[in-house]
Amino acid sequence: MTHEEHPFGRDYWEERYAAPGLAWSGDPNPVLVAEVTPLAPGRALDIGSGEGGDALWLAMSGWHVTGVDISTNALDKARARAESVDGPAAARIRWEQHDLTSWSPEPRSFDLVTSQFMHLPESARSVLFRALAAAVAPGGTLLIVGHDVSDADAGEHRAHFRELMFGVDDVLAAIDGAELEVEVAESREREAPAAHDGATPVRDVVVRATRPVRPPAAG
Template sequence: MTTEQLPEDYWNAFYAEHDQIWSGKPNAVLVDEVSGLTPGRALDLGCGEGADAIWLARQGWTVTAVDISSVALRRAVQHAEDAGVADRIDWQQHELGASFPHGEFDLVSAQFLHSKTELPRDGILRSAAAAVAPGGVLLIEGHMGFPSDEHNPHPDIHFPAPDEVIDSLALPAGAWETLVSREHDRGQVLRDGVPITRRDSTVKLRRR
């Protein structure tokens, strides 16, 4: 990988390395934090191969799902058709620092919106907050660092803590309610027989 690559080229190359990159299962925190919400309009930022969007559609949400990679989106479209929920998902290609989906949403989800290419994450998340309808929820899940087996981390990449994420949104005083702001460990996995751990952060806010 070279940081001089255009973001779309980098992510298309990333997804083209294998026929399937992710597990096909929705993010566990999304499932935990959204299961109690009344389905409405959802925006899935960085949808990848579509597992979160498809899960939301199966729960009754009408979903706008966005990714920068045309390779990932083609897979996501096929997965949604196979799951029988293609009519509930609007797939859109955006480089989120340059363009953002129109509309207001009852749920805006940003799951692991990180990149080794240029990514104006704070600005994107502020746009995400602005897209939340009154009474709606903003859910941001992020990494707190590299996996425990990563011996050569990139020192220029910063993983913000939950309080930093909330501060970076620059939300109007009294306009939002913090429902969740926490760090947590992910379940341990084995990689080449070695146990791997990783720490993540969850921010869940409701617009008043």
């Protein structure tokens, strides 16, 4: 299944990001900040980078970042915003357009691979998560965050996209066999802005895993 075969295909994202201004806040995702701040900067891959809030934060924190998105409009916005906010950080970001249902990153090539709220149908999602796990270098970290399927009944909008949501076990099953050590695997509650004043509790899947550094075999 390609992006074009479900509601959030390339045309959807190109249209959404074609409008003036930002579609999102421009801030980094809080889970990314919490989980990545303790890590030593290296090479990072930001999957579904959108308007670049996460990629820019990573670059400003010293990472060399590859931001990948299906939408060229999103990438153009992200590039322009990064250059206007922090030129040196922007120079540490490479923006790439890829359809994640047909593209995979180079194996064992990133010190951080982050996927924040990348929602695809199950078959494509599992393939992508396996590819992301494979892209983690020795000593590197995989961080996958998404809307928990247990929240699918928490409103008409979410219920409509139940097939694009997932649970912790879905992520663990997808990355099983990738030789990663799972350090965090939980459904984490947070307060999300509501349609009206106030906030509403929602749950996020948070999975963080690392690839051990294996000592060379004795010769």
